Amino acid sequence: MKQEIDWCNLGFHYTEPEYIVRAAYHNGVWEEPYATKDKFLHLHVSATCLQYGQEAFEGLKAFRGVDGKIRLFRWLENAKRMQRSAEGLYMQPVPTELFGKAIRLALSKNLDLVPPYGTGATLYFRPLLIGTTPRLGVGPGRDFEFIVIPSPIGPYYPGKFHCTTFIVNRHVDRAAPLGTGQFKVGGNYAASFRATEAAHAQGYDCLFLDAKQHKFIDECSAANFIGIKGNEYLTPRSTAILPSITNDSLMKLAKERGMKVTRRHIRLEELEQMSEAAACGTACVISPIDKVLDPERNKSYHFGNEPGPVLTELYHALKDIQYGRAKDKHHWCEIVDLP
Numbered sequence: 175m176k177q178e179i180d181w182c183n184l185g186f187h188y189t190e191p192e193y194i195v196r197a198a199y200h201n202g203v204w205e206e207p208y209a210t211k212d213k214f215l216h217l218h219v220s221a222t223c224l225q226y227g228q229e230a231f232e233g234l235k236a237f238r239g240v241d242g243k244i245r246l247f248r249w250l251e252n253a254k255r256m257q258r259s260a261e262g263l264y265m266q267p268v269p270t271e272l273f274g275k276a277i278r279l280a281l282s283k284n285l286d287l288v289p290p291y292g293t294g295a296t297l298y299f300r301p302l303l304i305g306t307t308p309r310l311g312v313g314p315g316r317d318f319e320f321i322v323i324p325s326p327i328g329p330y331y332p333g334k335f336h337c338t339t340f341i342v343n344r345h346v347d348r349a350a351p352l353g354t355g356q357f358k359v360g361g362n363y364a365a366s367f368r369a370t371e372a373a374h375a376q377g378y379d380c381l382f383l384d385a386k387q388h389k390f391i392d393e394c395s396a397a398n399f400i401g402i403k404g405n406e407y408l409t410p411r412s413t414a415i416l417p418s419i420t421n422d423s424l425m426k427l428a429k430e431r432g433m434k435v436t437r438r439h440i441r442l443e444e445l446e447q448m449s450e451a452a453a454c455g456t457a458c459v460i461s462p463i464d465k466v467l468d469p470e471r472n473k474s475y476h477f478g479n480e481p482g483p484v485l486t487e488l489y490h491a492l493k494d495i496q497y498g499r500a501k502d503k504h505h506w507c508e509i510v511d512l513p
C-alpha cells in the first residue's frame with residue numbers, strides 16, 4: 175500500500191522507502207545493482223564493517239524542479255568522494271558507473287517518494303559501502319556490499335531561513351590531521367558524538383578546532399565552515415575536514431559574483447573580523463551562524479540575529495540551480511529521464 179506523505183511537514187527524518195538498491199562485491203567482481211524491498215542484511219557477526227569499522231557513506235539529493243523535472247545534484251562528485259573514502263579505509267571503491275546506475279535505479283523504483291515542487295522537501299540518497307568479510311584477525315576484508323537507501327526529507331528550514339549558535343569544544347577532536355577526517359566514514363561521526371551531543375544538550379551546535387593545536391577552525395558539526403570578511407569568502411584549509419560539495423559549489427558562485435575566495439587556516443579569533451559566518455552542506459545548503467561561544471576563553475563572536483546579505487544571496491543562487499529556476503551553467507544537475 176502506498177504511504178500518504180505530508181510533504182510539507184516531513185521534517186528531517188528517515189521515511190521508509192519502498193525499495194533500496196544493493197550490489198555485492200565478491201571474488202573481485204561487482205554484481206549488477208538490484209532493487210529489493212528487504213531492508214535487512216544477512217551479515218556475518220565478524221564482518222569487517224562491524225569489527226573494524228570498514229564503512230563509508232555519502233549523501234546527495236534529487237530535486238523536483240519548477241518545470242516538474244527531477245534533478246540529481248552533482249552525484250558524480252559524491253561517487254568520487256566515496257571512492258576516496260573507500261581507498262582511505264582499504265575498501266573496494268564503487269565504480270562511478272555502478273554508483274550512478276544504483277542511484278538512478280533507487281530513484282526509478284521510488285518515484286512516488288520524490289516530493290512535489292514547492293514543498294521544500296527532497297529525495298535524499300544515502301549510499302553506503304560496508305566490508306562484509308568475516309575476520310577476527312585485525313585487517314581489511316575482501317568482500318563488500320554497496321547499498322543505496324533513498325528517503326524523502328523535509329526542508330531544513332520549514333519556516334524562515336534562520337541562524338544557529340555554535341560552541342567551541344577543545345576536549346574532543348573529531349579527526350586527526352592525517353587521519354580519516356577527509357573521508358566520509360562512520361567512525362568520524364561516532365567519534366564526534368561526545369562533542370556534538372554535549373553541545374546539543376546546551377542548545378548549541380559544535381564547532382571543532384584543528385586537533386593539533388586547537389587554534390584553527392576545522393568544521394561545524396557535520397558541515398564545512400564559511401566566513402565572509404569584506405568581499406572575501408573564507409573557508410578552512412585542513413587535512414581533517416570533509417571536502418564539501420556544497421562548499422565547492424558556493425565557492426564557484428561566490429567567485430562568479432566577483433568575490434575573492436580563499437581557503438586557508440583560519441584562527442578562531444579571526445571570527446571577530448567577519449561580518450557573516452555559516453555552516454554549509456547538502457542538508458541545509460547554508461546554515462547561518464548568529465553566534466560562536468568560546469566559554470573556556472570567556473569570549474563570544476556575534477554575527478547578528480538574521481542571515482547576512484552575502485550568504486543569503488549565495489543560498490538562493492544555489493537553490494535556484496537545484497530547482498531549475500536558474501541556468502545551470504556548470505552542469506551540476508543531471509535531469510533524470512524516466513518513463
Ligand SMILES: Cc1ncc(COP(=O)(O)O)c(C=O)c1O
Nearest residue numbers: 396397398416418419420455456
Ligand atoms: C563532516 C562533514 N563535513 C561537511 C559536510 C558537507 O558536505 P556536502 O556539502 O558534500 O554535503 C558533511 C556532509 O556531508 C559532513 O558530514
